[in-house]
Amino acid sequence: MTNNLAPITTADLRAKKHASEPIAMITAYDFPSAKLAEEAGADILLVGDSLGMVVLGYDSTLPVTMEDMVHHTKAVTRAAKRAFVVADLPFLSYHGTLEEGVKNAGRLMQEGFAKAVKMEGGVELAPLVKKCVQAGIPVMGHIGLTPQAVHQLGGYKVQGKDVESARRLVEEAEVLQEAGIFALVLECVPEELAALISSRLDIPVIGIGAGPSVDGQVLVYHDLVGYASQLKPKFVKRYAEIGDTVREAIKSYVAEVKERQFPGPEHVFHAKEEVISRLYGGGDEQ
Numbered sequence: 418m419t420n421n422l423a424p425i426t427t428a429d430l431r432a433k434k435h436a437s438e439p440i441a442m443i444t445a446y447d448f449p450s451a452k453l454a455e456e457a458g459a460d461i462l463l464v465g466d467s468l469g470m471v472v473l474g475y476d477s478t479l480p481v482t483m484e485d486m487v488h489h490t491k492a493v494t495r496a497a498k499r500a501f502v503v504a505d506l507p508f509l510s511y512h513g514t515l516e517e518g519v520k521n522a523g524r525l526m527q528e529g530f531a532k533a534v535k536m537e538g539g540v541e542l543a544p545l546v547k548k549c550v551q552a553g554i555p556v557m558g559h560i561g562l563t564p565q566a567v568h569q570l571g572g573y574k575v576q577g578k579d580v581e582s583a584r585r586l587v588e589e590a591e592v593l594q595e596a597g598i599f600a601l602v603l604e605c606v607p608e609e610l611a612a613l614i615s616s617r618l619d620i621p622v623i624g625i626g627a628g629p630s631v632d633g634q635v636l637v638y639h640d641l642v643g644y645a646s647q648l649k650p651k652f653v654k655r656y657a658e659i660g661d662t663v664r665e666a667i668k669s670y671v672a673e674v675k676e677r678q679f680p681g682p683e684h685v686f687h688a689k690e691e692v693i694s695r696l697y698g699g700g701d702e703q
Contacts (some may be wrong), residue, residue: 425460425501427533427555427599433460433632434621440633442623443641446472446489450638451496459500461623463535463635464490466505467564471639471646478564481507483521490529503557504531508565511536511545518545522554535602537563539589543596550597558598560589561627562605575626577606590614590622602635603627605652626652 433440442461445451446468454462468489469481490504504525511518522534533555536542546556561576577583587610590601600621603611608628615622615631624631636653639646643658673679 422499424499427501430460430501430600430621431619434619440621440623442633442635444468444635444637445493445496446638447492448496451493451500451502454638455497455500460633461635462493462497462500462502464493464502464504464529464531465535465637466507467637471637479508483507483510483524486510487524487529490525490531494530501533502531503533503535504529506534506536511542515545515548519548519552519554522549522556523552526554533557533599535559537565539585540592543592546593546596546598556598557600557602557623558590558593559602559604560586560593561603575605575607577610583607583610586610587614587617590618594618594620603631626650 430440440460441458442463443454443459444465444467445454445462446464451462464486466478466481466486468485469475469478472489473481473485475481486504486507490502494502506518506521506525510521522536525531525534534549535557536545537559539560542558546558549556562574577586586603586606590603593601598620600623601614601618602623602625603614604624605626606614608630611622611624611627612630621632623633623635625635637646638644640649640653641656643655643660644663645660649655670679
């Protein structure tokens with residue numbers, strides 16, 4: 418019998434696809450979120466560059482640096498014992514030379530202890546994917562709506578809606594698989610196109626806004642649990658509204674502090690009477 422606590426591997430993920438067992442993937446950006454996601458049974462933890470928007474407060478993912486990604490990846494991997502941790506390569510960290518791309522991918526594994534990296538793009542990334550795989554770095558692809566290219570795409574729009582762009586996405590998926598990716602994220606594409614791409618590939622296809630006919634799903638942690646998330650795209654389902662709970666808890670704390678209700682007697686430490694007496698100068702120091 419398979420040990421359920423054994424670390425998940427790329428081979429396990431491929432086996433899930435062929436067994437028609439859906440893969441659950443969620444973003445995680447720190448130790449607590451990774452710990453909770455793993456305890457809840459997530460198969461893959463993605464340290465997404467979306468942390469730029471939901472954790473660091475940027476308007477997009479573009480300002481996120483390699484240092485940001487290494488820092489947050491280390492926090493996530495400290496918590497993950499079973500889940501497979503994938504880290505995003507941030508904007509412009511893999512668009513220069515092949516050597517630079519491989520080096521930065523390697524940093525996320527050597528310094529961040531990720532099990533794999535994710536990069537956004539199509540056929541143009543095939544040479545880099547091959548180089549990374551040759552160097553022992555597993556690569557997850559990402560096509561469709563690619564947030565790092567949001568300005569080039571003209572905004573956060575559904576991709577592959579016409580015949581030409583749909584064919585291009587199918588081609589990109591097949592080229593990336595041939596280059597050696599172990600899985601593919603497909604974002605914001607019509608359900609029918611996602612189903613076609615998933616059926617054409619031997620590797621797992623993880624959807625976000627791509628319908629149910631793929632091999633797994635991914636959502637952003639803060640969107641899923643309603644934790645101070647400002648965005649709610651059509652494809653997001655809220656499973657909780659913990660932001661409301663947190664806000665009310667802090668509001669109660671602030672009110673109790675201002676009304677001198679906190680700390681109460683049960684939260685206080687006491688010194689011995691003779692110690693206090695000496696501190697106030699009323700006792701002998703001997």
